[in-house]
Each structure stands twice: as structure tokens, then as C-alpha cells.
Amino acid sequence: MFKHNLALLVAALVPFAKAQNETAEAAVSFLFPDYCCTVLSLSPLRERLLFPGQSAFESRVHSYFDIKQQSLTPNCLVQPRDTKEVALTVKILTTASILKPCKFAIRSGGHTPYAGASNIEDGVTVDLQYLSAVQYDAKNNLVKVGPGARWNDVFTTLEPLGVITTGGRSSTVGVGGLTLGGGISYFSPEHGLICDNVLEFEVVLADGRIVTASKTQNPDLFTVLKGGNNNFGIVTNFKFGTFKYDGMWGGLVAYPESTIQDQFKALINFSNNIDKNLKAAAIVMPVYQSAVGSNLILNTYDYAEPVPRPAAYNEFFAIPGNVSDTTGLRNMSSLAVELKGATTHSVYFGTLTFANDLRVMTEAHNIFKDVLANLKAKATGDWGIYVLYQPLPPAYTRNSAAKGGNVLGFERFKDQVLCLYQPYISWQGAQQDALFQGAGADLINRIRAYAESIGADNPYLYLDYADKTQDPLKSYGPENVQKMKAAAKKYDPHGVFQNLVPGGFKISKVQ
Numbered sequence: 001m002f003k004h005n006l007a008l009l010v011a012a013l014v015p016f017a018k019a020q021n022e023t024a025e026a027a028v029s030f031l032f033p034d035y036c037c038t039v040l041s042l043s044p045l046r047e048r049l050l051f052p053g054q055s056a057f058e059s060r061v062h063s064y065f066d067i068k069q070q071s072l073t074p075n076c077l078v079q080p081r082d083t084k085e086v087a088l089t090v091k092i093l094t095t096a097s098i099l100k101p102c103k104f105a106i107r108s109g110g111h112t113p114y115a116g117a118s119n120i121e122d123g124v125t126v127d128l129q130y131l132s133a134v135q136y137d138a139k140n141n142l143v144k145v146g147p148g149a150r151w152n153d154v155f156t157t158l159e160p161l162g163v164i165t166t167g168g169r170s171s172t173v174g175v176g177g178l179t180l181g182g183g184i185s186y187f188s189p190e191h192g193l194i195c196d197n198v199l200e201f202e203v204v205l206a207d208g209r210i211v212t213a214s215k216t217q218n219p220d221l222f223t224v225l226k227g228g229n230n231n232f233g234i235v236t237n238f239k240f241g242t243f244k245y246d247g248m249w250g251g252l253v254a255y256p257e258s259t260i261q262d263q264f265k266a267l268i269n270f271s272n273n274i275d276k277n278l279k280a281a282a283i284v285m286p287v288y289q290s291a292v293g294s295n296l297i298l299n300t301y302d303y304a305e306p307v308p309r310p311a312a313y314n315e316f317f318a319i320p321g322n323v324s325d326t327t328g329l330r331n332m333s334s335l336a337v338e339l340k341g342a343t344t345h346s347v348y349f350g351t352l353t354f355a356n357d358l359r360v361m362t363e364a365h366n367i368f369k370d371v372l373a374n375l376k377a378k379a380t381g382d383w384g385i386y387v388l389y390q391p392l393p394p395a396y397t398r399n400s401a402a403k404g405g406n407v408l409g410f411e412r413f414k415d416q417v418l419c420l421y422q423p424y425i426s427w428q429g430a431q432q433d434a435l436f437q438g439a440g441a442d443l444i445n446r447i448r449a450y451a452e453s454i455g456a457d458n459p460y461l462y463l464d465y466a467d468k469t470q471d472p473l474k475s476y477g478p479e480n481v482q483k484m485k486a487a488a489k490k491y492d493p494h495g496v497f498q499n500l501v502p503g504g505f506k507i508s509k510v511q
């Protein structure tokens with residue numbers, strides 16, 4: 001049916017194009033301003049389409065985490081219901097591209113904070129919202145999860161069964177994007193990065209084939225999907241390993257800004273001792289919110305057993321004067337809801353890695369105070385900055401190779417304990433984009449320069465936190481870049497995911 005319709009369309013168009021002495025592409029654009037959506041509407045996917053103006057379309061677009069992503073208007077959304085429909089979507093869009101390129105975006109949770117990562121202007125957004133089933137397989141100690149699921153769906157399904165998997169720390173974030181960039185979980189000290197807990201990916205390739213990538217099937221594809229994002233195909237299902245779960249202890253504790261040196265000292269020792277405390281996770285976050293008007297240090301403490309006030313945090317507990325404290329015996333799902341993402345602001349994320357070194361943290365905080373003072377002088381409306389300092393210890397990737405490997409390149413760092421740095425800045429009003437994005441870039445560039453000046457720098461850039469202007473794929477090192485280039489060539493020889501999918505970080509652009 002679809003082939004017949006497309007053939008009719010092409011038959012009608014080609015003479016028209018010739019008569020106008022035009023390229024077929026120009027003729028197609030003239031006749032059908034949203035040609036690619038027209039082609040989809042001639043296919044069995046017609047019932048899966050949403051168009052601008054329809055309320056379901058508008059509410060989906062407004063569900064992106066970042067306002068800049070919400071501001072893009074695709075010509076249509078296609079919402080496949082299963083893997084076969086994803087494969088058909090890819091086949092139709094690539095076939096139709098013979099006449100005019102059908103550019104598309106791939107969206108899971110929509111939490112990337114820069115425009116165009118998972119939405120598109122004048123193109124098609126492939127929205128995986130309905131591939132969101134979470135199915136526990138007790139016999140094989142695994143859970144099958146669709147990419148469009150939010151982490152909340154995973155935790156609330158597994159918790160009552162007394163099992164869990166490594167998952168994101170915020171309830172609203174998508175499984176698809178987070179996992180393909182690496183994925184840091186409260187369970188990572190003991191169980192590793194989230195991508196390394198994938199036992200099997202189901203993937204739709206550029207030619208519409210549905211394949212499995214695992215340690216034994218397409219193992220090269222398996223490895224590059226762990227960090228390589230959307231360069232190789234659309235992942236339509238994840239099988240994650242599961243483990244026993246009895247609850248957690250944790251929450252958020254806020255302190256006055258004057259405690260920052262003690263916070264850094266505690267974090268450094270905490271990170272250096274993570275191998276002795278594999279259940280313990282912590283993040284230190286200097287925070288400023290215009291609505292509150294005071295500088296605070298907000299810490300997350302999260303312990304993977306229901307143990308009140310675990311000794312792993314003793315150095316933090318010795319810091320007096322906290323102004324609020326939500327810690328207690330909790331569930332992963334409730335901890336994740338406490339960090340859920342809003343959809344009301346434009347957001348900047350950026351990333352940097354450096355040594356677990358008090359000098360860098362101290363200087364980073366001085367630079368932060370300087371950048372903050374500039375923002376306080378110029379910014380308007382509701383805005384805020386969170387600066388995350390978190391451990392990046394060898395424990396996160398120690399078992400990666402045994403699990404089939406990833407492309408993040410941590411082997412290069414041997415037993416070094418690192419610190420992962422991330423400014424998370426939010427504001428309102430497009431006229432302030434340059435101010436806030438400039439502030440984020442300023443933080444990253446100045447801190448990097450300082451770290452380099454004392455030999456405490458590190459090349460790794462975490463893709464899931466990277467700004468559009470950064471090059472996380474290159475930061476994995478030349479060997480991994482080669483692996484990704486080879487896999488892209490092998491599994492997508494015509495470069496569909498390089499040329500027709502402009503969003504995300506593209507391996508073909510890495511020098």
C-alpha cells in the first residue's frame with residue numbers, strides 16, 4: 001500500500017520537475033512544504049502522526065525539559081507503538097529522502113538542554129514516548145525497558161518486587177538518552193555506569209533492520225552504543241541487569257555557603273575512599289536561586305541500603321549549621337522525585353573533568369563567585385545556578401571490559417579518582433540566552449585553564465552533561481573514536497544517522 005502510494009507520488013512529481021527544469025527536490029518542496037510528513041501520512045503510520053496546532057502535538061513539544069527545545073516546531077511528530085513501527089518509520093524516511101532529505105530527530109525523555117538535540121525545526125521528530133514498557137524477568141534477573149520510559153517508571157515497577165537496576169537520579173529523565181551517553185546512578189560505585197548494566201540492546205539500523213547488540217551478538221555495536229549516543233541506530237529496547245533492593249537512606253541537605261571548604265575536603269576524602277563504601281553516593285552543589293537570593297551549598301547523600309546515617313558520611317555530618325535536611329529512610333523513587341526536572345526554563349549544561357584536588361575545587365568556587373556576581377548585576381526574571389561536584393572514581397568503570405566494554409575511555413586514567421564538574425544554569429527569556437550560555441562557557445574555560453596550569457586537568461567530557469559547543473566523543477580518545485567511526489560505517493554505510501539526524505554529537509564530525 002505504502003509502496004504503491006509513494007510510487008504514484010514519484011511518478012507524478014518527476015515529469016513536473018522536468019517541465020519546470022527544476023531538481024526533483026525543489027519541485028517536491030514546492031508541491032509539499034512538509035513532504036516528509038506527507039509521505040508518512042500516505043503510509044500505515046498515518047495514525048501515529050501529530051501536527052502543529054493539535055493539542056496533543058503542542059503538549060508533547062511543551063514536555064521537553066528545556067524551553068529552547070520546546071521552541072522548535074517539527075513539521076510532524078511520529079509516535080511509533082512498537083519496534084516494527086520504528087523500523088517502518090526509518091524505512092519510509094530514508095526511502096523518501098531519494099527526492100528530498102527527510103531530516104529527523106530522535107526523542108526519548110527529551111531532557112537534553114540544548115536546542116535540536118532531540119527536536120527539530122522543519123523536520124520530523126521520532127518520539128519514542130509509547131515505547132515505554134517496563135517488564136521484569138525474575139528468572140533471568142533482568143528488566144526490559146523501552147527507551148521512552150522515564151526512570152520513575154523503572155523504579156516504581158521494580159521497588160515493590162524487591163529488586164532494582166542502576167538508573168538515573170531524577171524521576172523525569174528518559175531511559176534512552178541517559179543510557180546511551182553513559183549514565184551515572186546512585187548504585188554506580190558498586191554496580192558501574194548505567195550503560196555497563198545493559199545486557200542487550202534492540203536496535204533499528206539505518207536500513208530498517210532490527211538487530212540485537214550484546215556481548216555475543218554484534219559485539220562491536222554493543223560496545224559503541226555505550227557512550228556513542230544516536231550515531232548507530234535507534235535503540236528500541238534495553239535489557240538491564242537487576243539486583244536485590246531493600247530500600248535506601250538519603251536526601252538533600254542545605255548548608256550556608258561559608259562551609260564550602262569543609263564540603264570540598266569531605267568530598268575529596270569521600271571520593272578517595274569510595275572503594276570502602278560502595279553503597280555510598282554524594283554530590284556537593286553550590287547553589288544560587290534568584291527567588292531565594294542567598295548562596296547555599298546543597299548536598300545529596302544517597303546510600304543503597306536502608307541504614308540510617310551511614311558512617312561513610314561522617315565527615316559531612318561533622319559540618320554544622322545545615323539549614324534544611326530531608327534525609328531519612330527512603331525509596332529510590334522518592335529520592336528521584338525530589339530531583340525531578342521542571343519544564344519552565346531555558347537551561348545550560350556544561351561539563352568538565354579534573355583531578356580530585358582541593359586546589360581546583362577552591363579555584364573553581366572563586367571563579368563561580370565571580371561569574372555569579374556578573375549575573376546578579378545583569379540578569380532579570382527567575383534564574384538559578386547549581387554547580388555539581390561529583391566523584392568519578394575508577395569503581396564506576398572497573399568492570400566495564402568484562403561486561404563487553406564501552407567507548408568512554410576510562411582505562412586511560414588507571415586508578416585516578418576524578419571529579420566531574422557540571423554547571424546547571426536556568427533562566428527565562430530568549431534575550432538572555434547569550435548572557436547565561438556565556439556564563440556557563442566562562443566557568444568551564446576558566447576552570448579548565450586553571451586545572452591545566454597545575455597539571456590537574458583531565459580530557460574526559462561527559463556526553464550527558466555536555467554543551468552543544470563541546471566535543472565529548474573526541475574526549476573518549478583516538479582509539480574509541482576509531483571504533484565509533486568503524487561501527488558507523490559498518491552499520492550505517494550511507495550515513496543516515498550522520499546526515500539525516502542532525503541532533504546530538506556526530507562521530508563523522510570528530511577530527
Ligand SMILES: Cc1cc2nc3c(=O)[nH]c(=O)nc-3n(C[C@H](O)[C@H](O)[C@H](O)COP(=O)(O)OP(=O)(O)OC[C@H]3O[C@@H](n4cnc5c(N)ncnc54)[C@H](O)[C@@H]3O)c2cc1C
Pocket residue numbers: 065105106107108109110111112113117118128147167168169170172173174175176177178179180181182183184185229230233234235236339340341342464465503504505
Ligand atoms: C533533571 C535532570 C537530571 C539528570 N540526572 C542525571 C543522572 O542522574 N545521571 C546521568 O547520568 N545523567 C543525568 N542527566 C543528564 C541526562 O542523562 C541527559 O540529559 C540525557 O540526554 C537525557 O536523556 P533523555 O532520553 O531524557 O533525552 P533526549 O533529549 O530525548 O535524548 C538525548 C539524546 O539521545 C538520543 N536518543 C534518545 N533516545 C534514543 C534512542 N532510543 N536511540 C538512539 N538515540 C537516542 C537523542 O537523539 C538525543 O541526542 C540529568 C538531566 C536532567 C535534565
Ligand SMILES: *[C@@H]1O[C@H](CO)[C@@H](O)[C@H](O)[C@H]1NC(C)=O
Pocket residue numbers: 021
Ligand atoms: C535547464 O537548465 C539547464 C542548466 O541550468 C540550462 O542549461 C537549460 O538551458 C535549461 N533548459 C530550459 C528549457 O530552461
Ligand SMILES: *[C@@H]1O[C@H](CO)[C@@H](O)[C@H](O)[C@H]1NC(C)=O
Pocket residue numbers: 159160247329330331
Ligand atoms: C518503599 O517502597 C515499597 C514498595 O512500594 C514500600 O512497601 C515501602 O513502604 C517504601 N518505603 C519507604 C521508606 O517509603
Ligand SMILES: *[C@@H]1O[C@H](CO)[C@@H](O)[C@H](O)[C@H]1NC(C)=O
Pocket residue numbers: 269270273276312315
Ligand atoms: C576519610 O575517610 C575515611 C574513610 O571513610 C575515614 O576513615 C577518615 O577518618 C576520613 N578522614 C578524615 C580527615 O575525616
Ligand SMILES: *[C@@H]1O[C@H](CO)[C@@H](O)[C@H](O)[C@H]1NC(C)=O
Pocket residue numbers: 253316317318321322324325327
Ligand atoms: C542538620 O541539622 C540538624 C539540626 O541541627 C541535625 O539534627 C541534623 O543531624 C543535621 N543533618 C545532617 C545530615 O548533618
